Each structure stands twice: as structure tokens, then as C-alpha cells.
Amino acid sequence: MSRLTIMFAVLLLAVSVVLAPVAHAAAAAKVVISGSSAMWQSMALAAYNNNACVTGGTAPCFHYTSGSNFNLTDTRPPSKGGSNVTDTGAVWIVWDSSAGPNVWAYIKVDSVVGNRCYFAQPHCNINVATFPAAGNQISSKLWGDSTSDTLPPAAVQALFTAGVQVNTAATDIRPEDALFAQCRSNSTLGGGTDSLKGLGYGGNASGVCPTFASPLANLVGSAILSGYPASTASANNVAFAILGRDPFTNTTIPVASTISVGASPIVFITNRTGALASVTNATDSQVQTVFSGANCDASVFGAPAGVIEAYLREPLSGTMNTTEASVFRYPDVSGKSQETGVAAMNPLAAKPCTAGGNRYRAIGTGEEVKSVLNSNVNNGHDGIGYAFFSYGNVSTIANNAAYGYLQLNGIDPIFHKYGTTLDPGQPTTAGMLPGAANLPAACAADFPCAENKIWSGNLSFPNVRNGQYRAWSVLRVVTNGAPLPDVRNLVLGSQKYNVTTVPDFIPALAVNGNPADPGLKLLRSHYTQSGVPPTNIAGAGDKGGDMGGCVLHSSGQSITSDTTTKLAQTFPGSACVLVP
Numbered sequence: 001m002s003r004l005t006i007m008f009a010v011l012l013l014a015v016s017v018v019l020a021p022v023a024h025a026a027a028a029a030k031v032v033i034s035g036s037s038a039m040w041q042s043m044a045l046a047a048y049n050n051n052a053c054v055t056g057g058t059a060p061c062f063h064y065t066s067g068s069n070f071n072l073t074d075t076r077p078p079s080k081g082g083s084n085v086t087d088t089g090a091v092w093i094v095w096d097s098s099a100g101p102n103v104w105a106y107i108k109v110d111s112v113v114g115n116r117c118y119f120a121q122p123h124c125n126i127n128v129a130t131f132p133a134a135g136n137q138i139s140s141k142l143w144g145d146s147t148s149d150t151l152p153p154a155a156v157q158a159l160f161t162a163g164v165q166v167n168t169a170a171t172d173i174r175p176e177d178a179l180f181a182q183c184r185s186n187s188t189l190g191g192g193t194d195s196l197k198g199l200g201y202g203g204n205a206s207g208v209c210p211t212f213a214s215p216l217a218n219l220v221g222s223a224i225l226s227g228y229p230a231s232t233a234s235a236n237n238v239a240f241a242i243l244g245r246d247p248f249t250n251t252t253i254p255v256a257s258t259i260s261v262g263a264s265p266i267v268f269i270t271n272r273t274g275a276l277a278s279v280t281n282a283t284d285s286q287v288q289t290v291f292s293g294a295n296c297d298a299s300v301f302g303a304p305a306g307v308i309e310a311y312l313r314e315p316l317s318g319t320m321n322t323t324e325a326s327v328f329r330y331p332d333v334s335g336k337s338q339e340t341g342v343a344a345m346n347p348l349a350a351k352p353c354t355a356g357g358n359r360y361r362a363i364g365t366g367e368e369v370k371s372v373l374n375s376n377v378n379n380g381h382d383g384i385g386y387a388f389f390s391y392g393n394v395s396t397i398a399n400n401a402a403y404g405y406l407q408l409n410g411i412d413p414i415f416h417k418y419g420t421t422l423d424p425g426q427p428t429t430a431g432m433l434p435g436a437a438n439l440p441a442a443c444a445a446d447f448p449c450a451e452n453k454i455w456s457g458n459l460s461f462p463n464v465r466n467g468q469y470r471a472w473s474v475l476r477v478v479t480n481g482a483p484l485p486d487v488r489n490l491v492l493g494s495q496k497y498n499v500t501t502v503p504d505f506i507p508a509l510a511v512n513g514n515p516a517d518p519g520l521k522l523l524r525s526h527y528t529q530s531g532v533p534p535t536n537i538a539g540a541g542d543k544g545g546d547m548g549g550c551v552l553h554s555s556g557q558s559i560t561s562d563t564t565t566k567l568a569q570t571f572p573g574s575a576c577v578l579v580p
Helices: 003-024 037-048 111-119 154-162 175-185 284-291 318-328 365-373 375-379 484-500
Strands: 028-035 062-065 070-074 085-089 091-095 102-108 125-127 168-171 257-271 309-313 358-362 383-388 403-405 472-479 535-537 541-543 567-569 576-578
Touching: 028 111, 028 484, 037 062, 037 091, 037 102, 037 168, 037 257, 037 472, 037 484, 070 111, 091 154, 102 154, 111 168, 111 175, 111 318, 111 472, 125 154, 168 175, 175 318, 257 318, 257 365, 257 484, 284 309, 284 318, 309 318, 309 365, 309 375, 318 383, 318 472, 358 365, 365 375, 365 383, 375 383, 472 484
Parallel strands: 028 102, 028 168, 309 358, 309 383
Antiparallel strands: 062 091, 070 085, 070 125, 091 102, 168 472, 257 383, 257 403, 257 472, 535 541, 567 576
């Protein structure tokens, strides 16, 4: 071999040694989230950060949203002789330019499923057999540089085709409330003052959580099925724990940290072309009457008599449980549950109310909004449902006079005052849901836009902030260990984008800059839930249940401690009592 040939071979070998780690370096999962849709978009924007990447990433970054659903697989049931349990949901993935790409990802599922998949030992994994085409589920304008989705490189795809474990939950309700919802669903019907301590989708004693010694039949209950025509959607009913040991594997569950992200209001949405055309307000008592199945007629709301249809979310939904505890049933079990009389019907479809129309089950926010959207086509009458407000959640029925939202107890959940145009981003038609077609001039061609261009006074959701509108919840993320710093960075980024770009919720933290936002100045009183005593004192943690807890505020000043605790609402208004 010639000297020149040998030198070339050595040089080629040296180059291959340098390039090999780049070509074959594995991707690293930084943050992998499962749960609520309420934070899905703002977290994506925070991860991408106008192509500069969230703290800890190497610019430029890239983004992908799925054109069809990914799988979220719970691998614990085989340890008890069962089969893997799989939920599905839309995914976003952001990755950076590191040699071994850093990856941030988020799959949209029910809040209770998100909590279960995080607390499960081992955690659930997100997986897909073959990557779907890029879905562009988030507007290119919102990413900050008008870029479209791109298909992830092989190293990133390999994470998901192999299955990447969840390390964070996104939730509309606290983990203690999520566990309460799971155990209520996965237990025999009955118990409690309203005979709905258990909902009948499992074999455990009413409202009782199964333990490691329980058989498989008590750990995996009946899936809750959709009542939407031809839908195959379902919500899986699978046990978990948030403290102690996993009920399937008996593995110790690490102590988790819960981080507040923001506050989002529940809005009641309706058709407005038939019996509900004149309805603009509902009281707690009126929606209790409809959603409990006592009377599904527009006359309940003071309108002329006419059949209406009611669309309920599944009891593993954070949206359902927030509405149940703050509008329908309340923590001390006064009120009327939307689960009254429905356990024997699964799927819940065309369940006749005592008078008037019917009740139906919708799985997921998208299906709930779609149920209202197509109520007249599918079922022949106007319908009423509910959802956490976000511009994305209501986009299919926004800027359309055939649909709208209601005041609750005379209070507008979105704008200052119903039926006026005090806010630049408020539609001129009273109660029409806001969207791109009614942009304020200051927003130019962008939508949504900074909150100070949508609301007069510069701050979003004024009646939530002032304590008058009570149907809302604090959105949170739950994690521990190595992902915690990266999750905190995502939360901080989401606060900024929620104020400047997509004002879907009130940021939990103060945001400096232009525009600025003082952050959430309220909290809900905590109470014992799932055996966890309440704590909500600055520096001492955030523990216990708070869905339906009393709203605490003080003349717009920041409240950081719930020193009273155990206060929950008992009927419409501000009256509160101590609960166990």
C-alpha cells in the first residue's frame, strides 16, 4: 500500500470517528408531558421560543404536531395478568440542534389520564408505529417565525417508535382531585348523601381506591364510552396512586412537585338557532336541572318551551370534575350531579331526561365542542355543553351567530360585560364566542394577539380575576427529579406567550415587559381530598383538593397563603363552610 493511500485511509478513519457520534447520537427526552389540552399550545410555543429554544436547548429548534393520534400506553396491567391499556391523543414535539437532539413533547389526554400516566410505576410511554405526516395543528403565525411543521429526524422518531416514558403530568385539577375522580369512577354505584360516591364503572366499594392486594378486576374498570355518533373514543378506567406504592407493581412512588401555570374559566356553550336562541344566562340551579336529567327543555332557562340536548364530559376529565365541583354537585355534595342516573348506560347516548330532550357523553374537549356544533344535525335540537375556554378549544364555533356562550349567575366568564363592546376583542353580537373574524384593529393580521389588545384595562378574563366568576380552576404541571428544572423553564416561557401571543388563561406568575401582567391574585381554598390534609401556605407547599374550594382574594392584592383551608362552596354565591 502506498504511503499516500495509507495517509488517506487514516484521515478517512479520523473523519468517521468525528462524524459517527453526530450521525448516530441518540435523542434525549428532556420533558415528556401527558394531560390537559388547556396548556398544550402555550407550552409548545414556550419550548420552541421563536426558534431560539427554551432554556437548555441549542438553537435553532424545530417543531412538529401530529396529523393523527399517538398512543399513550400503560404497561402495568400485565403485572397482574392483564393487557396493556392504551389511550390516544394529539402530540407536539420540539427538538433542538444538539448532536443528540434534546426533545420536548406533550400528548393531549384527559387530566386524570395524564396524572395516572405520570404517577404510574413505571410511567406510561408515548409511542407510534409510524410517524404520521406533520399536522400543523398550531398556526404557523403563533410559532413566531411563520414556520410550518417538519417531520422529526430519525433520532427523534426513534424515541417514539420505541416508546418514550412520560415524566410530567399536565392537569386541570390537583393530583388529589384527580385520584378522587378515578376512585369515584372505578367503584360500585352508590354511597354518599346523593348515592353517587361511586359511579358504577368498577367493582370497588363506592368511592374506595384499590390497593396492591386487589385483583385485576378491581384495578381496571370499565372504559367510559363516547355517545357521539360512530365515535370509537373512550376513557380508560385504570387505578393509580399518588403516594405510597403503585397498586399494580407495588413500586414506591416518588414525592412529586406541583407547579401552578394559570387559571382558566369553564364556559357553557350552546347552539342559538332553535330553542336556545334567546338564552344568554344560566344559574347554577338551572344547569343542575338540565345536566342532572331532571328537565332538558329551554323553559328551564326562562325561554319558550322547546326540547334541548345536554352533552356531558366523562368523569375522568378535569373539565368535568371542575364543573361538577364548582357548578353542579359541590364538594359537600349539595347540588345535583350530572352523573345522576347514567351509570347503567355506557355509552351514554340519547338518555332521556325526565322531561324534554336527552343526555349524551362526549370524550375529550374536541368531541364536546363538536357535539354542540352538530347538535341539530345529529339530534335535531339545540344543545348545551361546557369546556375550559381557550381560543383553540372553541375555534370551530367561534365568530358564528349560530353558537354562543352563556353568562353564569349573571357574570360573563370571558369579557367585562356581556352584550357590550367594552373590550376591543369582544364580538359585537352578544355572547358570540371570540375568534379571528372579530380581530381588534390593533391585532392587525395576527390572531390571537397580546391580551392588552383584546381586553380594555389590559388584563384577560376580568371577572375571574376580580373573584365574581367562580367556575374556574388552576392549571398545573406535576413532576419530580431531573425533569423539574426543565419543566420550570417551560412554565416560565408559557407565562410570557400566554400574555403576548395566546391569552388562553390567566398566568399564575407575574410577567414583566410590554405588555405586563401581575399574574393570578386569587386561590381556591384547599380541603382534605384522597386522604391528603390541606396545605396552601407560601413555602409550605400546595396539598389537598381545591376544585370547588372557596375563592379567596383581597382587594386585588396577591394572596399567597390559604390560612383558613377547608372552605368549600355549598350553594351559588360566596357562602362557604368547613368540610372534612
